[in-house]
Amino acid sequence: MTGYIFRRLLQAIPVFLGTTFLIYFMVFAMPGDPILALFGDKTPNPALLEQLREQYHLNEPFILQYWYYISGIFQGDLGTSFSGQPVADILLKTFPVTLRLAVLAVLIELIFGIAVGLVSGLRKGGIFDATFLIISLVLISLPIFVIAFIAQFFLGIQLELFRTTVGNGAPIQDLILPAIVLASINFAIIVRLTRSSVIETSSLDFVRTAYGKGLSRNRVVPVHILRNSLIPVVTSLGADFGVLIVGATVTEGIFNVPGVGNTLYQAIIRQQGPTVVSFVTVMVILYLIVNLLVDLLYGVLDPRIRYVK
């Protein structure tokens, strides 16, 4: 196991350097002079220009600039937002809200997704299965902002079950509707994964053996079938996190949740390029860490994976 963890960590280093390099490169390929842009229409003093260029290392080669940026990240300097606030400070303020929303969404999608997937898989071809196959197909097809607007319109405005925007301090009851919206796409994916995995596992020999030993259905289904069917679901959580990041940006924007996603959403809407980039970088780093953790968890759950080179 130690060897596996070590190998996996070693593999993560070039990917981390590569992704940050790519994002950094994209921004520096940006047409126009960022320093000149600071002054708008005014003609700045050339000495001042030179000083600013010196301060932001803009006269140095691209690779060196990237180095300053990377070492800054490791020292907790994630850049400065458009309004002059350090990105790290904004993150500290908004992250708890997003974490609450994300945990709620992941709980909803896991509990309902696995339950529906299990029942569908055990009763393959039944009415329940057919209904949820169609529902999951529709949910996968609907872009997240459409789901958000439909939920806001029918559940919020017409039925008045939920508040359409999140109030001060983001209390948990206000977060339920955005969390359901955020969970909907991954819910569909988890239903389908669990279903096909349950069908596949049910036909394996050890399940037949378990029934043959005289074990009851109540024991075979949770212990033998469900546990072995969950491995693909766990692996998919890493990729799901990517959906969650993009989804959180849109949902938090629409429901006005004061979280990380909303900050990114506002920055995109107001076209504040540098803020967008620093937030995207943070999210990509988070995405890499989550995927690394999922891979390690996968190694714990499925011993075979540790020995594959």
Add this chain to the structure above:
Amino acid sequence: MSNNTPGKQPSMPHFVAPLEDAPLGAVDSVKVAEKKSNLWIDAWRDLRVRPMFYISAVLILLIVTVALFPSLFTSIDPRECILKLSNSGPVAGHPLGFTKQGCDVFARIVFGTSTSLSVGLIVTLLVAVLGIIFGALAGFYGGWVDSILSRAGDIFFSIPYILAAVVIMSVLSQFRNVFVISLAIGLFAWPSTARILRSEVLRVKQSDFVMAATALGLSKFRILLRHVLPNSIAPVIVVTTISLAGAITAEATLSFLGVGLPPTFMSWGNEISTAQVDLRTAPQTLIYPSLALSITVLSFIMLGEVVRDALDPKARALR
């Protein structure tokens, strides 16, 4: 089989039929009782009986027709707007009502179709080309080629492609058009296609016919092009259909976020984006473009799903 059956001794005078009696060509006319069968014929047989295939195919045909000849479906100019009718409901001749600017909602949807579809097609083409090049070379040549190409793919794979597109579109804010947005989406969407093709090529590479082709002295590149690739392309076709749906969603999401196509473009994402503030007062301006978008995405995903089931015998067993 044994040779001691009486009358079938190898020493018989006419053990081999003389060429005049049975010319070599006769061998070709051996009648095989079974129907001809390969992956594609099997898949077509499976598709032919599935209603979902016909539903999605008809819908896609209809959408493509709308995109190519929008004026066949509406005679109203989508750019002719009457501000007096802002956000008003349906009247005769305008079945879906009016937008905030007083334009006909139905006409805007019809004329927006080609934008969404062309973004989808360009992205898909880009993803297919990049994915096939990277995946095929990595899987077929292995070794250091594989290491370099696969790690490069990992890097692009690690950035969720909508986030990457947001950055690219923010950087290229002066050049927002159909090609740039397609490039922004496609540049980061190809690694999943490459991964799938790579594992498929790795599998096909072990086949006997590849060894036979090697034994015949064919060049490696020719074997890849003529023998390995055609036999490993099936999963790529499935992924490509589904990625077309993903690209249409991505364009709408980017336009919705305001980093997509400029507002002068008629696209579903732009319609939804401008309508969102009027959700309470004029829901029709938001619901109908969303419906058009969702039906289009759904048709491509449905097509991808039935084709996947048809091409994958394992998936067929799971049904």
